[in-house]
Amino acid sequence: MLPSYYEFHNPVKIISGNKALDNLPSELEILGAKRPMVVTDKGVAGAGLVKTFIDSFGSSGMTIGAIFDDVPPDSSSEVVEKITAIFRQNKCDSLVALGGGSVIDTAKGVNILVTENSDDLLKFSGAEVLKKKMKPLVVIPTTSGTGSEVTVVAVISDIKRNLKMPFASTYLLPDIALLDPRMTLTLPPKMTAATAMDAMCHAVESYINLQKNPMSDAYAVAAIEMIRKNILTAVSDGTNAQVRLAMANASTMAGIAFSNSMVGVVHALGHAAGGICHIPHGVAMNIFLPFGLEYNLPKCHENIGKLLLPIAGAEVYARTPESRRAEQTINYIVELRKALNDLCGLPMNLKQAGVTEDKLYEIAQAAINDPSIVMNPREMDANDALAILKKAFQ
Amino acid sequence: MTVEYRPIVPKIKRFKILVIKIVFIVLGRAFQSASQHDEEIKREISSWRDGFTLIMKVMPDGPYMGLEKKNNMLEFKGSKLKQADLEIYFRNVESAFMIMTPQMGSHQAFAEKRMSIKGDLGIATAFTRALVIVMSVLYPEFIVKRLVKRVPPLTIKRAGLRVWLYTLGIVLGR
Structure with missing residues (x-):
């Protein structure tokens, strides 16, 4: 039955298929990005996926601003702040999340802080608090489940205050979800x-x-x-x-x-x-x-x-x-x-x-x-x- | 012949705004009173910190009403609060009118994006449950049935609260 009223929104570009990762540098260029920062975890790095990722940038003329590969299984505000500092220090201009739900939510959290030029994530917790268009964000899922590459939400723990901060905003939607079968094989x-x-x-x-x-x-x-x-x-x-x-x-x-x-x-x-x-x-x-x-x-x-x-x-x-x-x-x-x-x-x-x-x-x-x-x-x-x-x- | 193009300023929906303002006052005072008497509402707000504020506001510049948790009850603040810890928005006058009159329940309103939230979603969930209780006391069951997923039981205490609200509770806010 048709609802009396509904809204549907999905502006995320989906790139899917064999060697899809190799198109990432040109896609970043279209987004106006030249120096992406990669957010990932030890498991992904250990499985050799970071190496595959770096290889895909070969001969692209693009510099990877930094690779942070220490995101814990539960994303936390402390990690978000640490990555934000590296992002600023290395003058990065965009984010690539390479991982599962925690990595993707962490990258979304970093994007909030670098866009809002703030160090207090809690200020932006809740629904529809964010008001600015974010830095380019590309998500490359390494698990097939969270769907976070196309969602408006992120959940990040604040360990000091012992609470889970939910974020919900259309601005949190990534620009690109890139699905490459090599990323989930392991x-x-x-x-x-x-x-x-x-x-x-x-x-x-x-x-x-x-x-x-x-x-x-x-x-x-x-x-x-x-x-x-x-x-x-x-x-x-x-x-x-x-x-x-x-x-x-x-x-x-x-x-x-x-x-x-x-x-x-x-x-x-x-x-x-x-x-x-x-x-x-x-x-x-x-x-x-x-x-x-x-x-x-x-x-x-x-x-x-x-x-x-x-x-x-x-x-x-x-x-x-x-x-x-x-x-x-x-x-x-x-x-x-x-x-x-x-x-x-x-x-x-x-x-x-x-x-x-x-x-x-x-x-x-x-x-x-x-x-x-x-x-x-x-x-x-x-x-x-x-x-x-x-x-x-x- | 030249055609003159003039800017158009649409009319203000005075009647609907007036109705919304009246319902806000009734609802706010009912909340203030019910939060002192209904055990379930007391339980819902018990974990909120003292001084926690919330406003319900019609976008973009419509009427609004505020509530503040003080001494384990919700105090009606009228239009004194400009900002709050939790802000519940009605997208426009028509949506607010539909929800306030009450032709549409809060769950459907959220599903249809006629209402949105800025702030802690867990507290908003608890507030929605408290709102359902207040509505079930304010309105007869045949209306409430259309608005909520499950009608809260009208216990003897709640029936008493209904009588109290309609006689003195809303007027005195006690």
Whole structure:
């Protein structure tokens, strides 16, 4: 059904394919950049991807202003400030994020400080606080899941004040998302599975929540179908470049979908569990997805039912009566989780992920204050959250 | 024959602005009163620091109303606050009129980008829940049902609060 009103915005240029990275210098030139700073992490550098990156600048006439390769798994304001100082000192004029969600969010944070000429990130935390067009930002994801290369958000921890600062602004959208299959070939199976399920959750939640619209639906359905066709091969045979590129595309499409229609309870619970028990985000998404859908069944049975087509394929969809499609969608997700657990040991419940039962109440309280629940079709209170957590525990 | 092109200054929507101003006063005073009596609203605002301020404002230069947390309650500040820790914007007069009259709920308004937020999103989420409670006390269930995802239960205490708000609560803000 067409919503009475909606908005959709995605100005990010997508560059995808074989040796896409080699086009980066010319793309930066189009953006008016001459001296990019690269933000990455030790894992990416250790996998040899920084070397591939530097090689792509060969004979381009461009100087890489600096490479910072020490972004921690949880981006923090201290790291953002450190990189900002290097950016200024080396007179860089643009940013390239080469990594996963933490690296991308860190680069977005650096872009805020260098654009606003400030050293206090907290001042710009919140929604729609930013008012200036930012420095050119190119994102090269090395995982296929966060979708951060096409989203308006970033989350950065302030360790001193012990809080997570969310940033939401259209100015945070990168200029370019560059998808090169070489960048995800070395991702280990378990991380491949977890990040893929993160992308799956982005697409699924964007399709069922209150801000859904025909444009985000199109991206969500295409993303889910591409994940279904490629996820198991990506986990079992990570060296398959075609499959890796498909997963990168699916993740970006899911990112575009949820950036325009937001997420829901699965993410609210995942953010809370991640914050309190430090479960990796993708693992949490894999655990909560079927329970979140089950919780939302009374409010969006029809929409969950429609997802059976991309999740299970045309034949299954055609032979399933309309009244049973929503439940079948959930069954297929449960089956997919089992297959991933068999392949790489991706946890299917909170206990397997190392969460203790005494933490559930705290997670429930945090989940209901997570902004992700605002667009969820069903109002989740603390009791509801606790009931879902108990189901997901073991 | 020469055609004269003159600048056009569109009319000010006086009636709708007046309605919004009145609803802001009613809503602000209702918040002030309800935050002293309703346990759930008290719980929602308990983690906010004392002196925390928020404003609801119609863009770009429309009416606005402010609230400040003081002594564990929300104090209605009218149009005294120009800036606040949390700012909730209505995109234009038409959107604000639709939400304030109340033809549209806050969730739908956020989904349709008729409302936006500047500030802490976690506190904004808690404030939205408190707003739902205030609306459920102010309006009858058949109206509230169209506006919110889940109608808060009208307990005996809340029914009493409704009577109090309509008699003295809104007038006195206590």
